Amino acid sequence: MTSNEIRKQFLDFFASKGHHIVPSAPIVVKDDPTLMFINSGMAPFKDYFLGNKPAPYKRIADTQKCLRVSGKHNDLEEVGYDTYHHTMFEMLGNWSFGDYFKKDALHWAWELLTEVYKLPKDRLYVSVFGGDPSENLERDMEAFELWKGILGSEERILFGSKKDNFWEMGDTGPCGPCSEIHIDLRSEEEVAKTPGKDLVNNDHPQVVEIWNNVFMEFNRLQDGSLVKLPAQHVDTGMGFERLCMAIEGKQSNYDTSVFQPLIQFISDAADIKYGENEKTDIATRVIADHIRTLSFAIADGQLPSNNKAGYVIRRILRRAVRYAFTFLNFKKPFFYSIVPTLADQMASVFPELKQQQSFVMRVIEEEEIAFLRTLENGLKRLDTLEEKFKQNGNVIDGKTAFELYDTFGFPLDLTALIAREKGLTVDEAGFNVEMEQQKNRSRNASVSEQSDWVIVNDEAETEFIGYDHETTETRMLRYRKVSTKGKTEYHIVLEKTPFYAESGGQVGDTGFLESGLSKVKVIDTRKENDLIIHVTTELPEDVTAPLYLKIDANRRKVIKKNHSATHLLHAALRNHLGEHVHQKGSLVNDKLLRFDFSHFTKVTDEQIHEIERMVNSKIRQNIALDEKRNVPIAEAKQHGAMALFGEKYGEFVRVITFDKEYSVELCGGTHVASTGEIGFFKIVSESSVAAGVRRIEAVTANAAEEFVHNQLAQLEEVKQLLGSPQTLSKTVEKVLEENSALKKQLEQFELKQVTVLKNVLAGEAQNINGINFIARNVELCSADYVKKLAFDLRQTVDNLFLVLAAEIDGKPQLTVMLSDNLVSEKGLNATQIVKELAKEIQGGGGGQPFYATAGGKNAAGLANVPAKAEAFVKGLN
Structure with missing residues (x-):
């Protein structure tokens, strides 16, 4: 099979049990601040x-x-080394909502498991929650008795700890006791030696959990307490790869038909045989796992970057590339070439990857090139x-680890791996100190504390009426307080x-x-999952009283124009x-519209002009908005x-049409009644955002x-400055030519000045303790x-100890130059000397033993430098 x-x-099977089959949600999370990825x-x-x-279906x-690489659920370091951990995996699930x-x-x-998949009953074990006195949670005897009836005895039932048998998705949120099903995949000889029951939840690679039945009964609040959910639910998860x-x-999961097409492709490309060498096997497994994660994340809209979710994707990609480079000898981009094999394999269940195959390959290839x-x-x-x-005790110090991150793009976990x-x-602590000091790096901008929701009315859900109304009377359902950097929001x-x-x-x-x-x-x-959240700096005096709502209509009007123009732009x-x-991203506000899209080359000026012309033509046609709501997708x-x-x-979706032959899109945003309201459209910039992604602002x-x-x-204004010429471009071209000629003349003058100055300074050299000193x-x-x-003086003067002080563009600069013999025979070091002299200008610097420079803040201190340098030389033996 x-x-x-x-x-x-x-x-x-679950369709036959009355369940509605729904497609997978995108792996990238957009409306839940508690998660980066599903x-x-x-x-x-x-x-x-x-x-x-309410759930649209009860079953x-x-x-x-799913993707797990950060936070509470972090499987990254195990990936490739064991048989069953993955970054991206499929979770088969059946759900009951009340x-x-x-x-x-x-x-x-x-x-x-036993009648359809025919798994052997004597190799299956089940666990149920064993209770937790610290939270007054009792043993799940209901599940125990149910299993006892199903299995015929309690021989293969275990009571598990809170860690193993009380499922929580995070620090807060829905949770409850769970009952896991484990399978023993060992040989008969191994089973005879050690009972499988003794190996459940003990990280044995062949005694693994395959299914978890979670009974959602509670909600974990911010203060850590548990409250009962309004209804009881079932949340099950079966790891597809383990199944x-x-x-x-x-x-091993990697030996199954899930991974073998990928592993075979990688092995053939690397000219190795999987299963013969541990290091190349690990590398092959890492690459096979990571290509799935990267491909689906990019297809679902998350591009590699240096921030947040984008950085998670980038470091996974770099981890895979590093394994390919080191253990499989791929010195040129290779990782991207696996995508077609994966896309073909997943086409029937996840068609979005096949539809975007070229784009995903291009993004990965460009990232590979940059990292290599x-x-x-x-x-x-x-x-x-x-x-x-x-x-140094077999420790890579934090400063070097940070240098690898900052200069070479090595994530900390990649350095740790090497x-x-x-x-x-x-030294991870030392790395973290260095990271903290790097002001311009991506960091958490703030720390927020938020209270639990205060329920005012709980019998209703939010209805959005903004397509048809700008005002309404309503009542409050709930609120919470959020504190960030001393500022409070509601x-x-x-x-x-x-x-x-x-x-x-x-x-x-x-x-x-x-x-x-x-x-x-x-x-x-804002939107948080399916909640519409109104952000204020204070609460109404009476949260239970009726409320009158009014949006900023003028601001909304401009936003609508920009949003409708985005649709016209997309079509053009x-x-x-x-x-x-x-479309790969957008921003629509009351100032501008920004549109990111898949395209592999710069949009030419001529193309920009034609795109503008098409959009403005559609605006002048005053095309009426055709809006359809609740259309089956x-x-x-x-x-x-x-x-x-x-x-x-x-x-069911909302369809926005401006001429059915031109622009038809699924969209939940607000739009103009007809394109003529937009008035005029102008592109102000076109640029690159990422590999294969361009950006237009308009x-x-x-x-x-x-x-x-x-x-x-x-x-x-430029015309006036140039004397109002009839042909501006020719006049500007002439000015540029004249400027270039003057720059060359100035350069020749400066070079002559350097030659003259060299001869003057060479003649001023003082012999101090056998050293030719110039400052x-x-x-x-x-x-x-x-x-x-x-450098000219170094070629001219032997035994040279040179210090030059200069003010360049208003900033002080120091230069120290030493002859090689002073470095080798007297142990002098230009870097150390320039750092000491730089104290006079409140600065610092560095360089090589024979040549170093420094900059600073205090130009007045330059006057003190020659005397300080002379005192230093006189103090030498």
């Missing part, structure tokens, strides 16, 4: 468990893409310092609201909340650049509606007019000329 057949049997099968359904909104089943509970969940689990290992009778440029140099740097580390292979460790959820919550690139609305004489400003509107880009263009796509990769869509309406006016005003404040216009002067 293949992995695709195993997955299909799971979904078919890390469990239940994460997309969190709001249903919390009661924030659901799916296979969910419907069936423990009895049906456990009976169906046993039925599927395939068990059904296919393998000893620095990887080899970084490894050489480590090799040269290896002996030093071994003399260290482990060399028998070294890394997050307010209302029964109905015209305020649009930031989503799909469109910023959130602002406006006012009024109650009696109380008027509270709404400074932002596809029309002029090709069907490969897909299959029907919308059938009619050509553009869906954005990485967005999570429900079964303005509309009044902002576009103002932009053109300012450009024309600047042009007129002088000089007037030169650039650091390059100071450097040339120093």
Whole structure:
């Protein structure tokens, strides 16, 4: 049975039990501040468990893409070394939202495993929650008795600890006791020696958990306490890769049909045989695992970067590239070439990867090229310092680890990985100190504390009415207090609201909340999962009183123009650049619109002009908005509606059309009634964002007019400065030519000045203790000329000890130059000397033993430098 057949049997089984089969949510999380990536099968359904909104179906089943590399669930370091840990994995799940509970969940689990998949009953063990007196949680005797009835005895039932049998998705949120199912995959001989029951939850590679049935009963609050959820739910998760290992009778997930196509491709490309060498096997497994993570994350909208989720993706990619480079001898980009094999394998269940195959390959290839440029140099740097580390207790110091991060792009875990292979460790504390001192690096901008939700009314959910209304009367459902860097905000959820919550690139609305004489400003509107959160700096005086809401209508009007213009731009880009263009991000506010899209070359000025012309033509046609709500998603796509990769869509969607032959998109944002309202569209910039992704920024309406006016005003100002020439470009070209000629003349003059100064200084050399000492404040216009002067004097004067002080562009600079014999025979070091002299100018510097420079803040201190240098030389023996 293949992995695709195993997955299909799971979904078919639960469909037969009345479950609605839903597609996987994107692996990248957009509306949940507690998560970067989906890390469990239940994460997309969190709001249903919390009661924030009703589930569309009482019973659901799916296979969910998950990623675990940071935070509480961090499997990265085990990946490749053992048989069952992965960064990206599939989680098969069946869900009950206030419907069936423990009895049906456990009976169906046993039925599927033993009667459908035919797994041997005598190799299966189950665990149930053993209680926790510290939280007054009792043993789950209900699950125990159910299993006893299913199994016929209690011989293969274990009571587990809170760590193993009480599932929590994080520090807060839905949680509850769970019952795990484990399988013993060892040989008969090994089973005879040690009972499988003794190895459950003991990290044995062949005695593994394959299914977890979580009984969601509680919500963990900020203070750590547990409260009962409004209803009881079932959340199950079965690791697809481990299930395939068990059904296919393998000893490792990597030996299954899930991974073997990838492993075979890698092995063939590297000209190795998998299974013959431990180091190359580990490298092959790492690469096979990581290509899945990278491909799906990029396809779902997360590009590699130096910040947050993007940095997680980048460091996974670099980890894979480093393994390919070191152990499989891939010195050129290779990782990207595995994508087609994966895309073909997953086409039937995750078609989004096949649809974006070229784009994903291009992004990965460009990242590989960039990293390979620095990887080899970084490894050489480590090799040269290896002996030093071994003399320092086999520890790579924090400063060097940070240098590898800052200069060579090595994430800390990559340095730790290399260290482990060399028998070294890394001073992580020292690294963290260096990181803290690096001001311009990506860091957590603030620390927030938020209270639990205070429930005002709990019998209703939020209704968004902003497509049709700008004001309304409503009431508060809940609120919470959030403190960040000494500033306090309140997050307010209302029964109905015209305020649009930031989503799909469109910023959130602002406006006012009024109650009696109380008027509270709404400074932002955000989405958290499926909650619409109104952000204020204070609460209304009476949170239970009726509220009157009013958005900032003028601001919304401009945002609508920019958003509709984004749709027109998207269509124009596809029309002029090709069907490969897909939206990869956007920002729509009341200042401008920003649109990121897949394209591999710079958009030419001519193409920009044609795109602008097309958009403005559609504006002048005054095309009426055709808005359709609650359209079945299959029907919308059938009619050509553009869906954005990485967005999570429900079964019913909103379709925005401006001319069905031009622009048809799935969109939840606000739009103009007709394109004529946009007025005028102007592109102000085009640039590269990442590999294969370009960015256009544009303005509309009044902002576009103002932009053109300012450009024309600047042009007129330039004309006036040049005497109002009839042909501006020729006049500017002439001015540039004259400027270039003058620069060359000035350069020749400066070079002559350096020659004259060299001869003067050589004649002024003082013999002090057998050293030819020169120290002088000089007037030169650039650091390059100071450097040339120093090297020219070194060629002219023997036994030279030279100090040059200069003020360059208003900043003090020092140069120290020594003859080689002074370095080798007298042990002098220019770097040490310049650092001491730099104290006079409140600065510092460095360089080589024979040549060093320094800069500083206090130009007045330059006057003290010659005398200080002379005193130093006179003090030498």
